[in-house]
Amino acid sequence: MKILVCITHVPDTTSKIHFTDNNSKFDPTGVQFIIGPYDDYALARAVELRDQTGGSLTALNVGEVETEPTLRKALAIGADDAIRINSFPKDSFFVAKQIAHVAKEGGYDLILMGRESIDFNGGMVHGMVGELLGIPSFSPVMKLEVEGTTVKMAREIEGGKEHLEAQLPLIAGCQEPIAEWKIPNMRGIMSARTKPLVVVEPGSFATQAEASSYQLPPAKGTVKLVDKDQVAELVHLLKNEAKVL
Amino acid sequence: MAILVYIEQASGKIKKTSLEAVSYAFALAQKTGEGAVIALALGTVEEQELAAVGEAGASKVLHSTDERLNAGVIQAHATAVAQAFHAVGASTLILAKSSLGDAVAARLAIKLEAGLVSNVVELPRLESGFMVKRSIYTGKAFADTTMTTPKKILAIKKNAVAQKVDGAKAPVEVFDLTLPDTDFASKITATERTIGEVLLPEADVVVSGGRGMKGPENWGMIEDLAQTLGAATGCSKPVSDIGWRPHHEHVGQTGVKVAPTLYIAIGISGAIQHLAGVNSSKCIVVINKDPEAPFFKAADYGIVGDAFEIVPQLTAALKAAQ
Ligand SMILES: Cc1cc2nc3c(=O)[nH]c(=O)nc-3n(C[C@H](O)[C@H](O)[C@H](O)COP(=O)(O)OP(=O)(O)OC[C@H]3O[C@@H](n4cnc5c(N)ncnc54)[C@H](O)[C@@H]3O)c2cc1C
Ligand SMILES: Nc1ncnc2c1ncn2[C@@H]1O[C@H](COP(=O)(O)O)[C@@H](O)[C@H]1O
Numbered sequence: 001m002k003i004l005v006c007i008t009h010v011p012d013t014t015s016k017i018h019f020t021d022n023n024s025k026f027d028p029t030g031v032q033f034i035i036g037p038y039d040d041y042a043l044a045r046a047v048e049l050r051d052q053t054g055g056s057l058t059a060l061n062v063g064e065v066e067t068e069p070t071l072r073k074a075l076a077i078g079a080d081d082a083i084r085i086n087s088f089p090k091d092s093f094f095v096a097k098q099i100a101h102v103a104k105e106g107g108y109d110l111i112l113m114g115r116e117s118i119d120f121n122g123g124m125v126h127g128m129v130g131e132l133l134g135i136p137s138f139s140p141v142m143k144l145e146v147e148g149t150t151v152k153m154a155r156e157i158e159g160g161k162e163h164l165e166a167q168l169p170l171i172a173g174c175q176e177p178i179a180e181w182k183i184p185n186m187r188g189i190m191s192a193r194t195k196p197l198v199v200v201e202p203g204s205f206a207t208q209a210e211a212s213s214y215q216l217p218p219a220k221g222t223v224k225l226v227d228k229d230q231v232a233e234l235v236h237l238l239k240n241e242a243k244v245l
Numbered sequence: 246m247a248i249l250v251y252i253e254q255a256s257g258k259i260k261k262t263s264l265e266a267v268s269y270a271f272a273l274a275q276k277t278g279e280g281a282v283i284a285l286a287l288g289t290v291e292e293q294e295l296a297a298v299g300e301a302g303a304s305k306v307l308h309s310t311d312e313r314l315n316a317g318v319i320q321a322h323a324t325a326v327a328q329a330f331h332a333v334g335a336s337t338l339i340l341a342k343s344s345l346g347d348a349v350a351a352r353l354a355i356k357l358e359a360g361l362v363s364n365v366v367e368l369p370r371l372e373s374g375f376m377v378k379r380s381i382y383t384g385k386a387f388a389d390t391t392m393t394t395p396k397k398i399l400a401i402k403k404n405a406v407a408q409k410v411d412g413a414k415a416p417v418e419v420f421d422l423t424l425p426d427t428d429f430a431s432k433i434t435a436t437e438r439t440i441g442e443v444l445l446p447e448a449d450v451v452v453s454g455g456r457g458m459k460g461p462e463n464w465g466m467i468e469d470l471a472q473t474l475g476a477a478t479g480c481s482k483p484v485s486d487i488g489w490r491p492h493h494e495h496v497g498q499t500g501v502k503v504a505p506t507l508y509i510a511i512g513i514s515g516a517i518q519h520l521a522g523v524n525s526s527k528c529i530v531v532i533n534k535d536p537e538a539p540f541f542k543a544a545d546y547g548i549v550g551d552a553f554e555i556v557p558q559l560t561a562a563l564k565a566a567q
Binding site: 011013014016017019037038092093096115116118119120121122123124125126127128130131132136137138139140142155156157158159160161162163164165166167170173175176177207208209210211212213214215216217220221223224225226227228231232234235236237238239242244245 | 255316317319320323343344345347348349350351352354355356360361362363364376377380381382383384385386387388389390391392393394430431432433434435436437438439442444445446447450474492493498499506507517518521524527528530531541542543544545546547548549550551554555558559562563565566
């Protein structure tokens with residue numbers, strides 16, 4: 001089975017977000033970048049499936065040169081090779097077009113992604129790529145087993161889950177507990193240095209919805225503390241001051 | 246040009262966030278001077294539920310009663326919405342952000358060659374082009390985004406507009422669809438749903454417990470409080486990781502993002518990843534025995550003390566005030 005995993009290069013979940021250049025650009029100063037947490041689940045499950053069924057596992061990112069350490073980390077975790085499509089990810093439509101273009105040529109049986117990126121949180125790229133390739137897409141997938149060409153999945157729905165069966169090829173947007181995050185070991189890190197990381201130039205696709213300026217939410221005021229022996233006072237405040245009851 | 250709204254339902258009940266999407270479309274139509282707001286409901290839906298769609302601002306409701314659409318079959322829903330979009334000559338599609346909504350919207354963006362922006366938090370500004378504000382970095386920031394395509398899809402975050410309730414009764418028309426069998430190629434083999442609970446992503450009030458609750462056997466007091474408030478229950482990630490609570494209750498950066506009017510956090514420290522899932526709440530109340538817990542910095546009201554004493558008192562005080 002040929003597996004493709006699409007990974008994002010995003011600020012660590014503990015990052016404080018800042019913008020520069022008159023709020024027109026993300027400020028990476030002091031920010032540590034990681035594989036998107038949902039993409040990390042997708043990658044972990046992909047490694048397990050590749051180990052089970054044989055075949056190959058390719059990690060893909062649409063990004064500029066600074067994302068290469070993130071792709072190397074995916075190689076260290078277990079991807080066999082990596083592809084970087086050399087472009088800033090301008091919007092989800094643009095990214096989906098790039099991924100679909102490369103995926104079509106690769107002829108992958110299974111494409112795993114994260115349920116959403118944690119920078120733009122669209123949860124859109126898997127559906128777009130699915131439609132572009134004419135194959136089904138499922139998200140958020142919390143369990144995925146492959147038996148021959150049949151894929152058995154559990155998808156989270158509001159207030160529960162849904163069990164599904166579909167045929168390869170397909171795309172799944174993954175989330176926990178599909179697999180446990182894998183931490184690269186020493187051998188993985190050593191071998192990652194020599195595994196192939198191919199850079200391809202982007203196709204010339206249009207964008208549809210590019211961000212032009214950014215804002216931070218207004219600062220939160222200070223908390224109003226209520227004494228633990230005056231619990232009824234809290235109810236009074238919620239009702240008459242905050243007016244939320 | 247009309248605005249089409251994709252309505253989501255569960256067991257015949259229309260989701261509140263979908264009614265908000267209708268109200269968003271109504272406000273948008275007023276702003277752009279566009280014509281009708283037409284809502285599309287798929288599958289079996291109760292009649293009085295369809296009435297609420299008109300009250301929320303729709304001028305007409307299209308209803309496809311094909312029972313195969315009761316479940317959220319992504320491809321089939323996308324095909325259905327695309328057919329309705331063309332049939333009514335729509336320019337814009339509005340829907341509520343949800344896991345199904347996202348999946349359907351993404352496929353439609355390609356099918357309809359429409360621009361798509363998700364997590365929209367307010368009405369667009371039209372002074373220079375079509376500019377929408379969306380939430381990014383899991384609620385840690387906002388981006389102004391210019392949409393350049395003639396056709397547009399907006400996935401609306403909860404509370405982007407207030408739900409309208411005083412609209413006129415809208416006529417309901419049966420909408421006939423032709424759905425290819427290939428859209429149903431994937432089979433839903435079973436569905437597990439907790440019935441009767443308030444759905445977390447939709448809830449106006451959420452009561453969440455963290456590791457400070459010590460164990461699943463202590464959730465009774467969280468549930469009592471939630472029930473008194475008509476609230477949904479949530480939890481922190483470690484709580485669902487250890488299996489004290491089901492996974493779909495886990496709130497935060499890697500879980501459900503909630504946007505209630507009132508969020509009550511009990512025995513949760515307030516790690517940045519948890520805060521990322523609750524930062525769209527209107528009012529946050531924190532109960533924690535540690536006065537240094539980071540959650541107090543993100544809270545509007547707080548009580549420093551032992552949850553096991555405070556929570557039952559709070560429930561009693563709320564009952565007394567009702
Ligand atoms: C990549 C990544 C993603 C993550 N995503 C999420 C996420 O989406 N959601 C999430 O929640 N976490 C997430 N986490 C985990 C997060 O960092 C924290 O570890 C977690 O939120 C802590 O949960 P907690 O507050 O319940 O537990 P703790 O940090 O153990 O806090 C327990 C709190 O309870 C208080 N307490 C104890 N006893 C009592 C009592 N009797 N009465 C009152 N208060 C009491 C304590 O003072 C303490 O503040 C993520 C972590 C990583 C690395
Ligand atoms: N720039 C990118 N490069 C590779 N994969 C991406 C990129 N952006 C998004 N994806 C994939 O698409 C998923 C959903 O992203 P999004 O639609 O942005 O929330 C992510 O979890 C990734 O798997």
